[in-house]
Amino acid sequence: MFAIEANGQKIEAKKGETILQTLTRAGINVPTICHMEGLLPSGTCRMCVVEVEGFGGLVPSCSHPVAEGMKIRTNTPEVMQTRKTIIDLLLSNHPDDCLYCARNGNCDLAKLAADNGVRDRTFHGERTHRPKDISSPAIIRDPDKCILCGKCVRMCEEIQGVSAIDFVNRGSKAYVGTAFNEGLNVSSCISCGQCILVCPTAALSEHKYIDEVLQALADPEMMVVVQHAPAVSVSIAEEFGFKPGTDFDGKMVAALRRVGFDRVFDTSFAADLTIMEEGSELVHRVQNNGPLPMFTSCSPGWVKFVEQFYPEFLPNVSTCKSPQQMMGAVIKSFFAEKENLDPKKIVSVSIMPCTAKKFECGRPEMGRDFVPDVDFVLTTRELAELFRITGVNPAAIEPEPPDNPFGERSSAGKLFGASGGVMEAAIRSAYFLLTGEELKEYKIQDLRGMKGSKELRVKIGDLEVGAAVVSSLGQARKLMDEIKAGRSDIHFIEVMTCPGGCINGGGQPIGADQEAIKARMNALYQIDRDDRLRVSHKNEWVQRLYTEFLGKPLGHKSHELLHTHYEKREVLL
Amino acid sequence: MPTVKSVETILKEHPNAGRDHLIPILQEVQESEGFLSQESITKVGRALNLPSSKIFGVATFFNMFRFQPKGKYHVMVCRGTACHVKGSGKSLDMVTKTLKIQPGETSRDKLFSLEIVACMGACGLAPVVNINGQFYAKISPMKLQRIIEECREKEQTHANA
Ligand code: SF4
Ligand code: SF4
Ligand code: SF4
Ligand code: FES
Ligand code: FES
Numbered sequence: 001m002f003a004i005e006a007n008g009q010k011i012e013a014k015k016g017e018t019i020l021q022t023l024t025r026a027g028i029n030v031p032t033i034c035h036m037e038g039l040l041p042s043g044t045c046r047m048c049v050v051e052v053e054g055f056g057g058l059v060p061s062c063s064h065p066v067a068e069g070m071k072i073r074t075n076t077p078e079v080m081q082t083r084k085t086i087i088d089l090l091l092s093n094h095p096d097d098c099l100y101c102a103r104n105g106n107c108d109l110a111k112l113a114a115d116n117g118v119r120d121r122t123f124h125g126e127r128t129h130r131p132k133d134i135s136s137p138a139i140i141r142d143p144d145k146c147i148l149c150g151k152c153v154r155m156c157e158e159i160q161g162v163s164a165i166d167f168v169n170r171g172s173k174a175y176v177g178t179a180f181n182e183g184l185n186v187s188s189c190i191s192c193g194q195c196i197l198v199c200p201t202a203a204l205s206e207h208k209y210i211d212e213v214l215q216a217l218a219d220p221e222m223m224v225v226v227q228h229a230p231a232v233s234v235s236i237a238e239e240f241g242f243k244p245g246t247d248f249d250g251k252m253v254a255a256l257r258r259v260g261f262d263r264v265f266d267t268s269f270a271a272d273l274t275i276m277e278e279g280s281e282l283v284h285r286v287q288n289n290g291p292l293p294m295f296t297s298c299s300p301g302w303v304k305f306v307e308q309f310y311p312e313f314l315p316n317v318s319t320c321k322s323p324q325q326m327m328g329a330v331i332k333s334f335f336a337e338k339e340n341l342d343p344k345k346i347v348s349v350s351i352m353p354c355t356a357k358k359f360e361c362g363r364p365e366m367g368r369d370f371v372p373d374v375d376f377v378l379t380t381r382e383l384a385e386l387f388r389i390t391g392v393n394p395a396a397i398e399p400e401p402p403d404n405p406f407g408e409r410s411s412a413g414k415l416f417g418a419s420g421g422v423m424e425a426a427i428r429s430a431y432f433l434l435t436g437e438e439l440k441e442y443k444i445q446d447l448r449g450m451k452g453s454k455e456l457r458v459k460i461g462d463l464e465v466g467a468a469v470v471s472s473l474g475q476a477r478k479l480m481d482e483i484k485a486g487r488s489d490i491h492f493i494e495v496m497t498c499p500g501g502c503i504n505g506g507g508q509p510i511g512a513d514q515e516a517i518k519a520r521m522n523a524l525y526q527i528d529r530d531d532r533l534r535v536s537h538k539n540e541w542v543q544r545l546y547t548e549f550l551g552k553p554l555g556h557k558s559h560e561l562l563h564t565h566y567e568k569r570e571v572l573l
Numbered sequence: 574m575p576t577v578k579s580v581e582t583i584l585k586e587h588p589n590a591g592r593d594h595l596i597p598i599l600q601e602v603q604e605s606e607g608f609l610s611q612e613s614i615t616k617v618g619r620a621l622n623l624p625s626s627k628i629f630g631v632a633t634f635f636n637m638f639r640f641q642p643k644g645k646y647h648v649m650v651c652r653g654t655a656c657h658v659k660g661s662g663k664s665l666d667m668v669t670k671t672l673k674i675q676p677g678e679t680s681r682d683k684l685f686s687l688e689i690v691a692c693m694g695a696c697g698l699a700p701v702v703n704i705n706g707q708f709y710a711k712i713s714p715m716k717l718q719r720i721i722e723e724c725r726e727k728e729q730t731h732a733n734a
Contacts, residue, residue: 144726157624157627162624162627164623164624164626165626166624166626166627166629167634168629168630169634169635170633170634177626178626178629179611179624179625179626179628180640181631188626356697445683572611572625573618573619573715
């Protein structure tokens with residue numbers, strides 16, 4: 001620790017940190033655009049410049065290390081004018097489209113302009129125009145709104161290891177695009193939506209299906225049912241001004257009813273079901289010599305990633321459908337039968353923290369007789385929009401429980417929303433299935449938290465299982481390459497596409513920092529701590545589903561409805 | 574005519590190639606195949622362990638690469654200093670408008686392709702255009718338009734004959 005001076009005040013700085021970090025800690029705001037938490041600075045936008053005594057020009061604070069005795073000024077006329085000019089220049093090639101924009105209300109660029117006193121268009125020139133890319137069922141790209149900050153490119157490459165997009169051309173003609181300018185749908189994009197979360201504008205957004213859902217709700221012929229994923233209830237409240245980590249579970253269920261859904265189901269029920277199937281599959285693989293290690297299959301971005309980049313590992317991916325798709329399948333079979341309904345008369349909507357789920361529900365194998373298991377996927381953000389459009393305020397409603405037969409869940413199922421949660425739930429149940437006893441301590445600390453890679457060896461009876469948990473596909477890549485190189489001490493691997501898991505999914509509220517994501521994660525842990533039902537195998541309604549309909553895990557019906565297959569996928573890698 | 578080497582041969586001639594070999598390899602591929610096809614870029618990507626989006630990005634950074642096969646008439650407009658000063662930009666605008674293609678592109682009927690080049694060493698004749706190896710001196714938008722129409726007519730009579 002040493003002292004520096006900022007705007008005439010003494011503040012504390014730590015060795016090795018950047019000027020920006022020091023200033024932020026001291027409560028001095030410096031605007032940034034290209035800066036990304038946790039990644040090396042790229043220093044391209046220069047929005048973060050400050051004045052440092054003794055330095056010739058202005059200094060980009062995001063990349064410049066702080067040094068003892070520095071005298072920094074962040075709000076001299078020159079600094080403020082520079083910021084304004086940078087914004088002016090960005091806006092000179094930006095459409096005046098805020099009123100109709102996907103980011104109306106939460107746009108970083110609009111906020112920068114407002115916060116820095118930009119009140120006029122300074123430059124009037126011709127703007128470049130490039131067509132929108134709407135080819136992907138999950139992600140929309142609108143190059144006209146792009147300010148070339150490069151964050152999406154870095155996210156896609158450095159965190160996700162996908163590199164579906166990059167800068168094309170140079171100078172004033174530069175834009176962010178796909179290889180050969182093909183649509184995202186034939187690129188290597190795995191629809192994770194992490195690029196949307198870092199984009200300061202509406203250049204990246206999700207493919208919305210709100211109108212389709214409203215149409216279904218207005219159709220008296222249709223029974224419209226909805227399921228909501230574990231990570232949605234702990235993030236939706238942020239869209240209504242509540243602090244991250246607020247749980248809106250019951251309120252959200254009640255609000256969904258007010259919107260007009262005929263049944264509200266909990267995807268965590270299907271997570272419990274997944275544990276029964278996937279746990280049995282793991283035991284089966286262990287007893288029948290593999291293929292091992294087995295990878296989880298609940299994260300559709302990850303599944304597409306393997307199909308494209310590591311097809312040789314496809315036999316290692318669990319054949320279980322994801323919880324969303326399992327739920328969809330039992331809605332259009334068991335539930336339809338029970339209600340005496342033609343599956344074609346059911347519209348199955350799912351609320352997900354995820355954009356890749358939009359891609360997943362459209363996979364041809366995710367349905368039967370041309371009836372998809374899940375018809376429309378809305379993100380957490382779209383759900384908030386749906387609530388606003390229909391005038392339903394979840395904050396003001398009394399909580400209500402979800403509907404049976406798919407409403408009961410264990411808190412283990414709820415943990416699916418955080419990286420490590422599937423593994424924790426699986427170990428709890430595997431322990432019981434193999435030993436007939438319950439774990440003494442359900443909480444498995446080693447599998448918790450935001451770390452991108454976690455490992456654990458557990459003894460279950462006389463079986464020693466090597467478990468690994470990774471989140472983000474960059475982390476997955478590292479592990480895959482270790483396994484390719486011969487590593488063989490791991491049996492079961494949980495992979496989540498998004499860093500930290502679904503709580504940080506590409507469909508979650510925009511603008512969450514690491515602290516907010518941790519708060520969402522802790523909310524799930526809190527739910528688990530206080531719950532009376534903490535293991536999937538004790539979910540009575542899951543057991544009923546087996547007795548009344550499915551038979552047993554990995555049985556004939558399960559195979560038909562709850563399992564799937566994968567194929568090598570040809571895309572532009 | 575340059576010799577036609579397959580992408581595989583070119584890659585073999587660059588054993589253990591890393592990122593810094595990308596540009597020379599792409600140049601050789603273009604020299605041999607006339608342009609960079611999706612197929613070739615993907616092959617280069619696999620060999621160098623680079624995503625095709627990255628290669629496309631790098632390749633579009635330079636003016637010299639094209640991603641469509643050349644047309645029957647390959648129009649090279651000089652944008653060197655002398656030609657620029659004498660107004661080659663206006664002729665270029667004319668070509669992009671009449672042929673509806675940008676530099677680096679090829680017209681739909683595959684008849685014309687367009688390329689911008691640096692000084693062709695004929696500054697005395699500026700502004701200069703070169704079509705399939707033949708130089709046209711002191712061109713103006715009008716003159717160039719006539720030349721292009723002549724090429725078109727030639728094709729018409731060919732087709733009719
Ligand atoms: S991206 Fe932001 S600044 Fe641009 S039109 Fe949309 S709201 Fe306005
Ligand atoms: S959705 Fe994911 S994979 Fe696709 S471009 Fe964005 S970051 Fe890359
Ligand atoms: S699309 Fe968004 S994140 Fe990507 S460069 Fe453009 S503005 Fe930045
Ligand atoms: S935020 Fe520092 S250069 Fe962009
Ligand atoms: S500048 Fe055109 S030939 Fe030299």
